[in-house]
Amino acid sequence: MPFIPHTEKDTREMLAAIGADSIEDLFDEIPAELRIDHLHEVPEALSEMEISRLMRERAAMDGSPLCFIGAGAYEHHIPTAVWDLATRGEFYSAYTPYQAEASQGTLQTIYEYQTMITELTGLDVSNASLYDGASGLAEAALMAVRANRRVKTGLVLLAPGVNPVYEHVAEAIAGSQGLTFEWLPVDATTGNVAFDQLPEGRNPVAVVMQQPTFPGTLEDVDRLTDWAHAEGAFAIGIANPMTLALLKAPGHWGGHGVDIACGEGQPLGVPLSSGGPYFGYMTCKQKHVRQMPGRIVGRTTDLDGNPGFALTLQAREQHIRRSKATSNICTNQGLMVTAATIYMSLLGVEGLAQVGRKSHENTTRLVEGLCTIDGIERLYAGPYFHEAALKLDRPVAPILKALADKNILGGFDLTNDAGTDALLVCATETKTAADVDACIAAFAEAMS
Amino acid sequence: MSELIFEKSRGGRRAFAQAPVESGSLSIPEKFLRDDKPRLPEASELQTVRHYTRLSQKNFSIDTQFYPLGSCTMKYNPRACNALALLPEFAGRHPLGPVSHGQGFLTCMYELQEMLKDVTGMKGVSLTPMAGAQGELAGVAMIKAFHDSRGDTERTEIICPDAAHGTNPATATMCGCVVKEIPTLADGDVDMEALKAVLGPKTAGIMLTNPSTLGVFERHIKLIADMVHDAGGLLYYDGANLNAILGKVRPGDMDFDVIHMNLHKTFSTPHGGGGPGSGAVGVNKRLLPFMPIPVVKKREVKGETIYDWAAEDDIPQSIGRLSGFMGNSGVLLRAYVYMRMLGRDGMERVAEYATLNANYLMARLRDAGFELAFPERRASHEFIVTLKHEAKEFHLTAMDVAKALLDKNFHAPTTYFPLLVPECLLIEPTETESKETLDNFVAAMIEIARAAREDGVDYKEAPYKMPVRRLDDVKAARELDLRHSPD
Numbered sequence: 001m002p003f004i005p006h007t008e009k010d011t012r013e014m015l016a017a018i019g020a021d022s023i024e025d026l027f028d029e030i031p032a033e034l035r036i037d038h039l040h041e042v043p044e045a046l047s048e049m050e051i052s053r054l055m056r057e058r059a060a061m062d063g064s065p066l067c068f069i070g071a072g073a074y075e076h077h078i079p080t081a082v083w084d085l086a087t088r089g090e091f092y093s094a095y096t097p098y099q100a101e102a103s104q105g106t107l108q109t110i111y112e113y114q115t116m117i118t119e120l121t122g123l124d125v126s127n128a129s130l131y132d133g134a135s136g137l138a139e140a141a142l143m144a145v146r147a148n149r150r151v152k153t154g155l156v157l158l159a160p161g162v163n164p165v166y167e168h169v170a171e172a173i174a175g176s177q178g179l180t181f182e183w184l185p186v187d188a189t190t191g192n193v194a195f196d197q198l199p200e201g202r203n204p205v206a207v208v209m210q211q212p213t214f215p216g217t218l219e220d221v222d223r224l225t226d227w228a229h230a231e232g233a234f235a236i237g238i239a240n241p242m243t244l245a246l247l248k249a250p251g252h253w254g255g256h257g258v259d260i261a262c263g264e265g266q267p268l269g270v271p272l273s274s275g276g277p278y279f280g281y282m283t284c285k286q287k288h289v290r291q292m293p294g295r296i297v298g299r300t301t302d303l304d305g306n307p308g309f310a311l312t313l314q315a316r317e318q319h320i321r322r323s324k325a326t327s328n329i330c331t332n333q334g335l336m337v338t339a340a341t342i343y344m345s346l347l348g349v350e351g352l353a354q355v356g357r358k359s360h361e362n363t364t365r366l367v368e369g370l371c372t373i374d375g376i377e378r379l380y381a382g383p384y385f386h387e388a389a390l391k392l393d394r395p396v397a398p399i400l401k402a403l404a405d406k407n408i409l410g411g412f413d414l415t416n417d418a419g420t421d422a423l424l425v426c427a428t429e430t431k432t433a434a435d436v437d438a439c440i441a442a443f444a445e446a447m448s
Numbered sequence: 449m450s451e452l453i454f455e456k457s458r459g460g461r462r463a464f465a466q467a468p469v470e471s472g473s474l475s476i477p478e479k480f481l482r483d484d485k486p487r488l489p490e491a492s493e494l495q496t497v498r499h500y501t502r503l504s505q506k507n508f509s510i511d512t513q514f515y516p517l518g519s520c521t522m523k524y525n526p527r528a529c530n531a532l533a534l535l536p537e538f539a540g541r542h543p544l545g546p547v548s549h550g551q552g553f554l555t556c557m558y559e560l561q562e563m564l565k566d567v568t569g570m571k572g573v574s575l576t577p578m579a580g581a582q583g584e585l586a587g588v589a590m591i592k593a594f595h596d597s598r599g600d601t602e603r604t605e606i607i608c609p610d611a612a613h614g615t616n617p618a619t620a621t622m623c624g625c626v627v628k629e630i631p632t633l634a635d636g637d638v639d640m641e642a643l644k645a646v647l648g649p650k651t652a653g654i655m656l657t658n659p660s661t662l663g664v665f666e667r668h669i670k671l672i673a674d675m676v677h678d679a680g681g682l683l684y685y686d687g688a689n690l691n692a693i694l695g696k697v698r699p700g701d702m703d704f705d706v707i708h709m710n711l712h713k714t715f716s717t718p719h720g721g722g723g724p725g726s727g728a729v730g731v732n733k734r735l736l737p738f739m740p741i742p743v744v745k746k747r748e749v750k751g752e753t754i755y756d757w758a759a760e761d762d763i764p765q766s767i768g769r770l771s772g773f774m775g776n777s778g779v780l781l782r783a784y785v786y787m788r789m790l791g792r793d794g795m796e797r798v799a800e801y802a803t804l805n806a807n808y809l810m811a812r813l814r815d816a817g818f819e820l821a822f823p824e825r826r827a828s829h830e831f832i833v834t835l836k837h838e839a840k841e842f843h844l845t846a847m848d849v850a851k852a853l854l855d856k857n858f859h860a861p862t863t864y865f866p867l868l869v870p871e872c873l874l875i876e877p878t879e880t881e882s883k884e885t886l887d888n889f890v891a892a893m894i895e896i897a898r899a900a901r902e903d904g905v906d907y908k909e910a911p912y913k914m915p916v917r918r919l920d921d922v923k924a925a926r927e928l929d930l931r932h933s934p935d
Contacts (some may be wrong), residue, residue: 037656048528051788069545094721302919313925
């Protein structure tokens with residue numbers, strides 16, 4: 001029996017100890033009319049050899065195309081050691097570290113992670129992760145409502161550069177708690193917030209901004225953070241953590257820094273894997289720590305006075321506070337955080353900066369090459385980091401299809417979001433100059 | 449504790465093989481760049497590998513210890529599930545890649561949806577929720593959306609038994625609902641009189657776990673379902689304990705309207721030291737229009753089967769998106785491989801042997817003198833021992849036993865949950881443990897109690913053999929130290 005160790009003798013002896021005649025007897029408290037005889041849709045079992053063959057065939061159907069899509073998930077080189085270590089059984093098959101003495105490995109890893117992510121984001125404290133970047137924004141907005149108590153409007157204003165899916169998700173998760181999400185006006189030239197059209201007197205509880213923005217531009221986050229604070233709102237900053245070896249940390253935006261930073265942790269050593277599992281990071285200023293959702297690890301001492309680690313501030317959480325908890329989150333994305341911690345240790349700040357610079361260089365080569373093609377130009381003026389929006393003189397979908405037929409994923413179709421025929425492209429450090437040039441050539445052919 | 453990775457850092461040291469070769473300058477204006485340098489570790493590759501290998505060795509895990517943690521289903525996580533989910537094409541697939549480059553992945557997801565419908569008796573499955581608690585949120589949001597769609601907007605009360613997981617009431621609050629808690633009777637079943645008293649025109653629904661967190665099957669479930677439905681409410685099934693009934697009885701047949709499954713419990717994806725999980729939801733017919741998106745659909749194009757996303761256009765009344773893409777896809781792949789390896793018969797064996805192990809362990813502990821919280825009942829896949837007498841007579845608490853077990857190389861059962869049983873241990877052995885392991889665990893429990901009773905051994909300072917002694921939780925919360933600072 002797969003994964004069940006019982007011999008017939010074991011089963012007989014165990015039933016005798018219970019005083020039951022058969023395993024079936026053990027289900028005698030379930031009303032008979034509810035019982036089913038058999039499942040129908042689940043197929044017969046496959047051996048490991050058979051399922052391996054099937055999965056390899058399925059994987060081959062998906063192939064390994066040359067990918068120039070970003071839009072919130074980024075292909076980066078992941079050092080072999082990252083997942084070799086993270087899938088060690090002691091990390092992989094451990095539970096949440098409630099028994100601290102038997103979980104010091106996981107707990108110390110999270111403490112190191114909390115240190116690294118607060119360093120990158122320039123803030124004081126971090127939790128042990130949320131599910132992903134999008135749901136992280138929902139939690140950040142709810143946290144802002146709890147912490148920014150003077151404001152009762154529940155109004156959250158979003159800069160136009162925030163990932164539109166994040167807004168959908170935040171609305172789905174937090175909408176029933178009296179929060180409303182509204183977009184700030186966009187400057188059509190830059191794609192960034194239109195500072196001369198900012199609303200007055202709306203009394204928002206929080207203002208959310210993203211750097212780099214969803215369409216790849218760089219927002220004047222200093223000015224926007226200061227505006228949020230002048231309006232009495234919390235500033236919530238969404239940042240790609242990979243870029244933070246180079247770009248200004250959210251904790252340093254504007255005169256006082258953002259109050260809460262959150263975002264998608266996937267670029268830090270987590271495979272693309274069709275969208276998950278990733279992890280959402282969240283950091284904040286020290287004074288708001290008691291309003292943070294999710295688990296937090298603290299350093300303390302044991303009976304002998306030696307240092308050790310434990311989950312702390314658990315009175316915020318659902319297993320203690322129940323209906324009055326800061327969030328219902330229980331299981332988080334622990335293993336992804338383990339991987340990210342190892343990734344950051346291996347790369348260091350210099351390595352991370354090199355990943356950023358190389359990605360910037362590759363994207364610049366791609367964008368400049370594509371803009372030499374008739375019918376392709378930049379959608380927005382201004383600098384970009386490792387992703388940029390392009391405007392096409394014709395529908396995007398057929399062009400992307402033509403590239404896909406050549407096993408090149410030419411970018412994310414931005415048409416719906418931009419309201420014009422547009423495309424979002426990204427070339428990370430994983431691409432060679434030859435890869436980039438192949439992409440440019442494929443576009444040139446498809447556009448000709 | 450081990451030295452922190454930061455304390456091993458030396459300026460200028462790096463794992464040089466792991467970054468791309470140096471490239472040109474950055475054409476980004478100064479005002480966007482940071483002028484400080486974040487302090488990440490500066491260590492060699494070997495130092496990093498050795499550091500995290502050593503840290504891993506300070507953990508208990510399923511791969512190294514028996515882990516009878518009640519309500520958590522710590523069963524063996526087959527290695528093939530991990531290896532096959534991480535095949536390069538799956539691991540490297542961009543979530544926004546076209547379906548032309550995703551038919552393999554989408555086929556697996558579609559088939560997973562179908563298999564989960566079969567084992568739960570539900571009419572539709574959405575795989576997007578990323579953990580049990582998010583599945584709960586999706587479920588309660590669907591219940592609310594259902595009532596709202598009928599103009600029934602006054603239904604804001606969610607009923608939870610007092611034995612419920614903390615996530616149930618926390619979820620109800622997140623969905624803007626009011627929690628009505630009802631008590632449990634001495635035999636472990638729901639107090640029907642109390643239920644009757646709270647049902648009314650404000651009832652949105654009830655959240656139940658069955659078998660409950662008390663380790664027993666709720667025998668009046670049909671009556672409860674009828675009462676709640678008659679009052680206009682819907683039934684939510686918390687799938688935390690689905691392992692106990694796989695292939696034996698289905699939430700859909702018990703008349704539940706919406707359920708979540710913890711794939712990281714029942715379908716053996718790893719807990720990973722706290723996550724990731726996966727909280728797929730199943731719905732009956734009337735909640736189909738409200739499922740969270742995206743789900744995977746199948747369509748025929750010129751005689752060819754194409755798997756594709758069903759999203760806003762297909763499910764316009766959906767409660768919406770709960771994740772940036774489609775949830776914890778890699779976890780879903782692991783669950784898919786697990787289900788295919790077990791097959792139809794293997795699914796049923798899960799419940800059978802999980803239940804056999806729990807009832808055997810319960811009988812052995814009862815015979816050894818431990819008091820059961822519900823001695824007249826069958827165990828489901830878990831059961832509760834209460835140490836209220838041991839605590840009173842010789843100061844042996846549930847916490848003491850938990851810590852003493854660590855020294856005997858067993859992970860502790862769940863302690864002090866459910867809240868209504870004093871000094872309780874909630875014990876769930878799972879089907880993947882052998883009789884020898886269970887016998888060794890019983891021997892350890894007997895010895896711990898005997899030493900306390902006869903030799904006056906005091907476990908207040910246990911454990912002794914772990915990497916650290918008992919930790920000061922009060923200090924951790926009062927003198928917050930949540931990150932390393934070099935000074």
